[in-house]
Amino acid sequence: QLNPDYYDKLCPEALSAIKKVVEEAVAREPRMGASLLRLHFHDCFVNGCDGSILLDDTPTFTGEKTAAPNKNSARGFEVVDQIKAAADAACGAGVVSCADILAVAAHDSVVALGGRPYNLQVGRRDALTASKAAANNDIPRPTFNFAALLSNFQSHGLGLKDLVLLSGGHTVGLARCTNFRSRVYNETANLDASLAASARAVCPPAGGDDNLAPLDSTSTAFDAAYFRGLMKNRGLLHSDQQLYKGDGSGGDRYVKYYGENGEAFWKDFGVSMVRMGNMGPLTGGNGQIRNNCRKVNS
Numbered sequence: 060q061l062n063p064d065y066y067d068k069l070c071p072e073a074l075s076a077i078k079k080v081v082e083e084a085v086a087r088e089p090r091m092g093a094s095l096l097r098l099h100f101h102d103c104f105v106n107g108c109d110g111s112i113l114l115d116d117t118p119t120f121t122g123e124k125t126a127a128p129n130k131n132s133a134r135g136f137e138v139v140d141q142i143k144a145a146a147d148a149a150c151g152a153g154v155v156s157c158a159d160i161l162a163v164a165a166h167d168s169v170v171a172l173g174g175r176p177y178n179l180q181v182g183r184r185d186a187l188t189a190s191k192a193a194a195n196n197d198i199p200r201p202t203f204n205f206a207a208l209l210s211n212f213q214s215h216g217l218g219l220k221d222l223v224l225l226s227g228g229h230t231v232g233l234a235r236c237t238n239f240r241s242r243v244y245n246e247t248a249n250l251d252a253s254l255a256a257s258a259r260a261v262c263p264p265a266g267g268d269d270n271l272a273p274l275d276s277t278s279t280a281f282d283a284a285y286f287r288g289l290m291k292n293r294g295l296l297h298s299d300q301q302l303y304k305g306d307g308s309g310g311d312r313y314v315k316y317y318g319e320n321g322e323a324f325w326k327d328f329g330v331s332m333v334r335m336g337n338m339g340p341l342t343g344g345n346g347q348i349r350n351n352c353r354k355v356n357s
C-alpha cells in the first residue's frame with residue numbers, strides 16, 4: 060500500500076521539507092548522510108520500517124537504542140527531530156510519520172552523497188512499541204560469515220543480490236575499532252596490507268574501542284568503490300569481506316559486476332532499498348503518526 064504519491068494530496072510540501080533539512084545536515088557533516096541511511100536499515104530489519112528505532116526506553120519497554128548494534132553507534136536522532144519539526148511545520152501534526160522520515164532521509168542522504176534518486180515509497184505509520192531483544196536478534200553482526208549474513212537477509216524476505224547491493228551502503232560512513240579489531244589483527248589471509256596498517260594505526264590491540272575508520276576508501280561519496288575495495292581485500296569489517304572470496308562463490312559475481320558498473324549499482328541499489336523499505340509497514344488503522352519521534356503519543 061506504500062506508494063510514491065502518498066503525500067501529494069495530504070501535504071505536497073512534505074518531501075521537500077524533509078529534503079531541505081537532510082541536505083543542510085549532510086552539508087554540515089557528510090557522515091550524517093551515512094548515519095541516516097543506517098537508521099532506516101536498522102529500523103526496517105526490526106519488526107519492519109515502523110520508526111521503532113527512534114523510541115526511547117520507557118517503563119513498559121526497553122527500546123532498540125540500547126541494543127548492541129545501536130548502542131554508542133546509531134546516530135542522527137537529533138537530525139530526525141529537526142526533520143520532524145520541519146515536516147510538522149509544513150504539514151501540521153499527525154501527517155508525516157517518523158517511519159517515513161527515516162525512509163525519505165535515507166533516500167535524500169544517498170542522493171546528497173552522490174547516489175541516484177530511486178522510486179521512494181511512502182505512507183508508513185509508526186510503531187507503538189519497540190524491542191531491544193528483537194533488535195539484538197534481527198540486525199546482522201559484523202562477525203557473521205557469508206552463510207549467516209545470507210540467512211539473516213532471507214529471514215527478512217531479501218536475497219543474495221539484496222545482501223550485496225545493500226551492503227554497498229558501506230560505500231559511506233565510518234566504523235568503530237571494536238567492530239574491526241579482530242579482522243585487522245587476525246585475518247591476514249584476505250586482508251590488504253595497507254588497509255591493515257592504516258586500520259591498526261587507529262585501532263590498538265587493546266583500548267580505543269570507539270576510534271573510527273572509514274568503511275571504504277571514498278567514505279563520503281556514494282560510489283561503487285566499496286565493491287572494488289572488496290576485490291582487493293579491503294573490506295574493513297569481517298562481514299564486508301565475506302561478500303567477496305575471489306573463488307566465484309557467494310557474492311563474488313555481484314561484487315565484481317557492481318564494482319565494474321557504477322551506474323548499475325546506483326540503479327539496483329535503489330530497487331533493493333525499495334524492497335527493504337517495504338518490509339512490514341504499518342498502514343491503515345495500524346500504529347499511529349507520532350508527534351514526537353522519540354515517544355508514543357499520550
Ligand code: HEM
Binds near residue numbers: 200201203226228229
Ligand atoms: C549486511 C550486514 C551488515 C552488517 C553486519 C553491518 C554492520 C555495520 C557495522 C558494524 C557498522 C559500524 C558501526 C560502528 O562501528 O559503530 C556499520 C556502519 C554502517 N552501516 Fe552497516 N551493516 C550491514 C548492512 C548495512 C546496510 C544494509 C546498510 C544500508 C543500506 C548499512 C549502512 C551502514 C552505514 C551507512 C554505516 C556507517 C554509519 C555511520 O558512519 O554513522 N549497513 N554497519
Ligand SMILES: [Ca+2]
Binds near residue numbers: 103104108109111
Ligand atoms: Ca522497526
